[in-house]
Amino acid sequence: MGRGGHEGDGEASTAWIVRFWNVAPTPTQAVIRLAQRPAAVFYANLKEEAAEPIALEQDGRFRIRAGASAIVTLKLYR
Incomplete structure (x- = not known):
């Protein structure tokens, strides 16, 4: 898909790529809440291709591990 699509990973995509680094030697989780609710959030691979979807809570928060x-x-879609 092109602009606005969740499957298309082309340059016309309206997605943001965000990376986090867990510096701890143990697994962790975090809750993220942005100023504007994303339309969809996915874990992505290093090629920035959407993979596993992440559930959004009612207020737009989402949890990552x-x-x-x-x-x-x-990969966050607006």
Whole structure:
């Protein structure tokens, strides 16, 4: 899909890529709340392709998990 699509990973996509790094030697979780509710959030691979969807709560918050010393890449659609 092109602009606005959740499956298309082309340059016309309206997605943001966000990366987190868990510096701890143990797995962790976080709750994220942005100023504007995203339309959809996915874990993404290092090629920035959407993979596993992340559930959005009613107020737009979402929870992520990160393995020990892991980098987590998210793809957020507006």
